[in-house]
Amino acid sequence: MILPFQSAADHAAAVEPVRAHLERGGLLAYPTETVYGLGSAPDAESLSALARLKGRPERKPFLILVSGRTMAEAWGLVFSASARALADLFWPGPLTLVLRGGEGKLPDGLRGGEGGIAARHTSHAGIAKLVAGIGFPITSTSANRPGGPPAPGVDRLVELFRDAVDDGTLLVLDGGVLGNVPPSTIVDCTQRVPIIVREGAIPRSELRRAAGRLAP
Numbered sequence: 001m002i003l004p005f006q007s008a009a010d011h012a013a014a015v016e017p018v019r020a021h022l023e024r025g026g027l028l029a030y031p032t033e034t035v036y037g038l039g040s041a042p043d044a045e046s047l048s049a050l051a052r053l054k055g056r057p058e059r060k061p062f063l064i065l066v067s068g069r070t071m072a073e074a075w076g077l078v079f080s081a082s083a084r085a086l087a088d089l090f091w092p093g094p095l096t097l098v099l100r101g102g103e104g105k106l107p108d109g110l111r112g113g114e115g116g117i118a119a120r121h122t123s124h125a126g127i128a129k130l131v132a133g134i135g136f137p138i139t140s141t142s143a144n145r146p147g148g149p150p151a152p153g154v155d156r157l158v159e160l161f162r163d164a165v166d167d168g169t170l171l172v173l174d175g176g177v178l179g180n181v182p183p184s185t186i187v188d189c190t191q192r193v194p195i196i197v198r199e200g201a202i203p204r205s206e207l208r209r210a211a212g213r214l215a216p
Contacts, residue, residue, distance in 0.1 A: 002154060005173035011126035014173060015133035021171045027053055027164065029143055029157055031175030033124045034094050034183050034201060035150035036143035036157055042136065044107040050139060053164055055146055061110050062139040063096050063118035067132035072119050075137060076105040083189035085214040092123035094184040094201035116190040126175065153177035187216050
């Protein structure tokens, strides 16, 4: 199924169908401020289904989208001083923070080798409202096959994952064609000194200009 997802009315109308679909174990394709993403509810069975859809090893974790620090902390994630500063300055936006915590609330399949879970508060207005509306985080990975470019729009996305769309496993939110925007910057905040894992849409210089000594 493909749902329109471009106007404020579309965003509001999508909340209940998306919640029901994810709670049944379904998967979701959706626009963000960077690229189209694929996601699921934050449970082990849904994570496995998402890994199978993308053809990605289950040991390689996905990040989660949250509606802000309050939701992240409600799911057990812990913000260091640096993580708090960076979230306050750059959330919502294309900044992914790898955080400690989440034990007993989020599946270990989300945890990377450093022991943290990656979280982001997207600045895509519709997805930010969707996550807040459904009341739980959704997982996120770029909508592509391993090694290929992310789908810029729904037509290409459906070509890549047609079987899952046709059998109802994958619900698609049509947010139009996205521009050529770099992926989010990823900062590991699990240790005392934060480390840039991937320099993306927010360059290191901007992190340091804004956050000073608390930046990586």
